[in-house]
Amino acid sequence: MSSLDLYQRDLLRAAADASHAGRLPRPDGSATVNNPLCGDKITIDITLAPDNTLSAYTHETEACVLCQASAGLIGSTLEGATATLITETHQAVTQVLEQGSGTLPTQAKGFGIFAAVTDHTARHACVLMPFEALTQAVKDAQAKTGNSS
């Protein structure tokens, strides 16, 4: 897999999607994750609906295109998702990175673009960083709201 395959149009488009960029004024939960390899940083804010679904999501990303694309795709595909679906998507994307393919949830098929990253193991963390931040933000929100169902 070449670097050219890595930087395909869909990935660049996802990275350029700024629709969920920024901070929420009153998040239920937040998390910041740093990439120890390169110092990249992502901060995610979320709110959870009473049924524990992701009702709002924003990211503030100082990172590479892969991380930006991943953060953007989370916004465009997982808003409204349950915590279970977020976890399933996180696991499926990890599998896509490690194996080059995987069964992504229907709503999250867009993450299939990261199959091109499989051979670039040093970049897997770039794709997964937003998921790690999202997972921490969900836990933060559940701890604050007392809703972990």
Place this chain on the structure above:
Amino acid sequence: MTSFDPLAFRNHFPAFAAMRDEGRDFHYLDSGASTLVAAPVIAAMADHDTRLRANVHRSVHYWAEQATQAFEAARDTLAAYFGTPRAEIVLTSGTTQALNIIAYGLSDGLQTGDEVLVAADNHHANIVSWQIHAAAKGATITPIALTPLGQIDEDALAAQLTDKVRIVALSHISNVTGWEVDLNKIGSMIRAKAPNAAIIVDGAQSACHWPLFETALPDLPIDFYACSAHKMFGPTGVGMFWGRSDLMENMPPLLGGGEMITNVSFDGTGFAQPPTRFEAGTPPITQAIGFGAAVGFLTGLDHRAIRAHEVTLAATLAATLAAQPPLDTTILGGADFSRDRAPLVSFAITGCHPHDICQLADRSGVAMRGGHHCAQPLMGHFGLLASTRASIAGYNTPDDMDAAINAIKDAINLLKGT
């Protein structure tokens, strides 16, 4: 113009022929992280592992004797290269382990109220090791301020130097900007104003061309100097530090194990004299022999001509990048490579992440490093999280610079064309 011929120099490095045989474009600009390995090094390690494989300082058979002699000969070669007594050369797994051994050993004498000054342009190895070991003794860790170009702010340093300062940790050459610290000047200032301070120098980026400095390590106003073989055309997994005997004799060892003792009992264990005290367990024998071969190779080079060649390439690359306004490029440390600077060109291009630039450059066979280069405080000084670094060695050519510039432009076109 110099008489140095980089294409002829390439013949010492089998990687070029190997990449040619694979039909792979190969523009290796990551020597600041790890240089290519010279043929005599590979030959020496293969010979040892083929004919004389044995542990050192233990068994009495022929092969063990030969291995011990080769291992200690490597120490002799290093001592000659740096102009030190052989007993002041400690072999380690690399600069990081060396700095941790030094930090642990010197921190033993620290107490609350003592100060440790750490230059903010240091690699993490010369920062975190002090944070771990010196801070545990109650010492205060204080950064030494930098100028806008990322050099040590000498006025600020002078104001920080008091008799409470017990340690000053410096980087001889920044692994990001390439700026060189004048060890004579800075060391003398520290000696005059902070007479109780030991001066520790990370030499990872300067050791490869040590003959340029035309001095022996003990003649400098410093106390410890650490470096790694893998940045000196040698193998990974081995490095060394030089330290003054009188200081090392009072340092406890970081690692305990075989060989570093005089006797062991449950009533008490005695430690061997340096350097053995700091070389616990089976050392990296094959790598140390390769390290000796690397330094033997370095000893025969015209370092002045090589550095002139390297810096010419670095200046060309930096000037070309800086002169193209559409790139909106910042050269960390500035684009002036005319003095006191190693050929490390680190740059940041607005809107283009270093990892993306490096990944895209890779498709043209251009090997650069993107990231914080284990120098996050220095990155913070420049207001950055990361940068792209092209680090140049004698085997690089103008063709490599052209390839890098074209690859960077192509990457920017793709990343900004969306």
